[in-house]
Amino acid sequence: MPAQIGGMNMHLEGKVYPPYRLRPDRGLAARMHEGQGLPAPAAVPATYFIFLRGETRGVDLFADLDIPRTKALHAGQRYEWFQPIGWDDEVEVTARIAKLAAKEGKGGKLWFADIEYEYRLLPARTLALREVTRLVKRG
Amino acid sequence: MSPMKPGDVIFDVTRPGASRAQLAAFSLGTEDPNPIHVDEAFAKSAGFPTVLQQGPMTTAHLGAFLAEKFGVRLKSLDVTFTAPVFPGEALRLVAKVESVGAEIVCALAVSKPDGTPSARGTAVIVAAGAAA
Numbered sequence: 001m002p003a004q005i006g007g008m009n010m011h012l013e014g015k016v017y018p019p020y021r022l023r024p025d026r027g028l029a030a031r032m033h034e035g036q037g038l039p040a041p042a043a044v045p046a047t048y049f050i051f052l053r054g055e056t057r058g059v060d061l062f063a064d065l066d067i068p069r070t071k072a073l074h075a076g077q078r079y080e081w082f083q084p085i086g087w088d089d090e091v092e093v094t095a096r097i098a099k100l101a102a103k104e105g106k107g108g109k110l111w112f113a114d115i116e117y118e119y120r121l122l123p124a125r126t127l128a129l130r131e132v133t134r135l136v137k138r139g
Numbered sequence: 140m141s142p143m144k145p146g147d148v149i150f151d152v153t154r155p156g157a158s159r160a161q162l163a164a165f166s167l168g169t170e171d172p173n174p175i176h177v178d179e180a181f182a183k184s185a186g187f188p189t190v191l192q193q194g195p196m197t198t199a200h201l202g203a204f205l206a207e208k209f210g211v212r213l214k215s216l217d218v219t220f221t222a223p224v225f226p227g228e229a230l231r232l233v234a235k236v237e238s239v240g241a242e243i244v245c246a247l248a249v250s251k252p253d254g255t256p257s258a259r260g261t262a263v264i265v266a267a268g269a270a271a
Contacts, residue, residue: 028167028168028169028170029168030168031164031165031167031168032164032165032168032169032199033168034161034164034165034168035157035161035162035163035164035165035166035168035193035196036154036157036161036165036196036199036200036203037154037155037157037161038203045199045202045203045206046199046202046203046205046206046213046216047195047198047199047202047203047216050169050170050195052169052170052171052172052195053169053170055170055172056170056172069173069174069175069181069185070175070181070184070185070186071185072173072175073220074193074194074195074220075219075220076194076217076218076219076220076260077194077195077198077216077217077218078215078216078217078218079198079202079215079216079217080214080215081211081213081214081215084211
């Protein structure tokens with residue numbers, strides 16, 4: 001089986017990235033809410049933790065999976081909460097390329113990547129949140 | 140609060156269309172480096188008529204309404220984006236109860252002013268009084 005089928009690096013399925021650490025940032029959360037037309041949040045927004053924060057922290061999915069930005073689409077997100085995360089908490093984030101698939105769409109070939117992120121509260125490493133994001137590459 | 144039953148509407152709200160400045164703020168707030176949300180020429184080079192609103196903004200709207208109503212009883216939120224959203228397009232967000240048990244399952248629907256569905260999804264909430 002070839003490592004790459006028409007543009008996505010399929011052999012990376014299962015890859016686990018080195019963990020990185022995050023603390024919720026009130027300033028970033030305020031900008032997020034500003035974008036939504038909401039006042040600055042009192043609590044950490046439910047979807048504050050998002051895969052995008054990994055991009056400058058070593059999880060460079062678009063480069064690794066060979067998804068040029070002009071061909072990228074975001075197909076969906078799933079959040080599963082286990083424990084609340086507060087402003088003073090620090091989390092360890094582990095990203096895994098959970099599933100890669102190629103499909104024939106109405107407009108041509110499409111490649112799908114499901115990336116799973118686990119957010120664990122430090123220091124106990126208690127699972128607080130699981131996020132799955134689905135990226136699409138257009139042919 | 141009376142018990143929920145299938146068909147109950149949890150919310151049916153409309154968020155005003157987001158301006159380009161709001162899209163830029165959301166990109167900063169989520170550390171999203173994708174120029175497709177802020178750079179008109181780039182968006183056109185990708186085949187779109189203008190910049191795209193972030194899909195995660197739709198998720199964030201849904202998450203905010205659900206978290207406000209249910210707090211830590213909100214267990215999961217699953218959203219599929221089905222059409223691009225452009226600046227200025229208001230979004231109608233509807234959550235309806237689908238089933239009730241130890242968990243309440245809600246169907247989510249998001250649509251643009253012309254009725255085009257832009258996202259759909261499911262939320263799961265722990266029923267009041269049920270063990271989390």
